Amino acid sequence: MDQSGKIVILTGAGLSAESGLGTFRDEGGLWAQHRIEDVATPEAFQRNPDLVHAFYNARRVQAAAASPNAAHHALARLQRDWPGEVVIVTQNVDGLHEAAGAEAIHMHGALAGALCAACDHRWTAPPEMTGGDLCPACAAPQTRPDIVWFGEIPYRMEEIIGHLGQCGLFAAIGTSGQVYPAAGFVEEARLAGARTIELNLARSDVSGAFDDHLTGPATEIVPAWVARLTGAP
Numbered sequence: 591m592d593q594s595g596k597i598v599i600l601t602g603a604g605l606s607a608e609s610g611l612g613t614f615r616d617e618g619g620l621w622a623q624h625r626i627e628d629v630a631t632p633e634a635f636q637r638n639p640d641l642v643h644a645f646y647n648a649r650r651v652q653a654a655a656a657s658p659n660a661a662h663h664a665l666a667r668l669q670r671d672w673p674g675e676v677v678i679v680t681q682n683v684d685g686l687h688e689a690a691g692a693e694a695i696h697m698h699g700a701l702a703g704a705l706c707a708a709c710d711h712r713w714t715a716p717p718e719m720t721g722g723d724l725c726p727a728c729a730a731p732q733t734r735p736d737i738v739w740f741g742e743i744p745y746r747m748e749e750i751i752g753h754l755g756q757c758g759l760f761a762a763i764g765t766s767g768q769v770y771p772a773a774g775f776v777e778e779a780r781l782a783g784a785r786t787i788e789l790n791l792a793r794s795d796v797s798g799a800f801d802d803h804l805t806g807p808a809t810e811i812v813p814a815w816v817a818r819l820t821g822a823p
């Protein structure tokens with residue numbers, strides 16, 4: 591791909607693993623500690639809002655104390671130095687891309703965001719949210735983390751599909767390829783004629799769909815990949 595091409599990068603929990611934030615499906619991951627149906631669905635929130643808030647409060651506090659790692663910084667460098675557009679689409683809800691100076695489309699929402707289920711108002715979440723918090727706009731006691739739960743529609747999908755249709759290079763970094771629609775992005779990019787590369791510690795469920803693979807910890811392979819792309823050390 592020439593130097594002016596658009597690059598779309600999908601990131602997953604593996605990118606933040608070396609910043610100390612747990613992944614979901616690795617050994618001992620978040621879904622080994624909690625049942626998805628208890629903490630990450632609209633029904634779970636209706637049934638027991640305080641349990642759901644406790645799950646996200648713990649992750650929000652942990653994410654706020656985490657620092658971006660060399661992989662986040664390398665992606666921010668790429669977004670700054672690449673002559674074409676670099677679009678980062680993240681499944682992660684931490685703020686580590688932004689903390690490294692990058693912009694990212696948060697298709698699964700963000701721990702830093704709060705949402706009113708009654709009036710759709712959004713504001714910056716306090717460190718700890720409870721089921722009794724009132725919406726600052728409509729005062730309804732229906733405030734929730736601004737996170738996309740299983741069974742809900744990810745954010746900015748039309749925009750993301752548009753980027754995938756125009757990119758010359760698609761990279762997936764640190765994602766197991768088990769959750770759609772993100773796991774299907776590689777096919778969208780291939781249909782648009784993009785070259786595709788997977789950067790991961792291990793093979794994912796969709797490794798076979800990629801042209802190229804880089805295997806290893808993100809803090810090693812992502813800076814090396816960015817250096818190769820930009821020609822900068």
Ligand code: APR
Nearest residue numbers: 602603604607613614615681764765766769790791807808
């Ligand atoms: N470097 C690179 N890759 C890593 C590292 C690392 N240090 N550690 C783990 N990985 C890889 C694993 O090999 C795995 O492929 O990161 C991936 C983590 O997979 P998941 O835990 O399934 O995380 P993710 O793919 O982001 O999950 C997608 O599922 O539960 C939902 O909404 C949640 O956004 C999440 C979505």
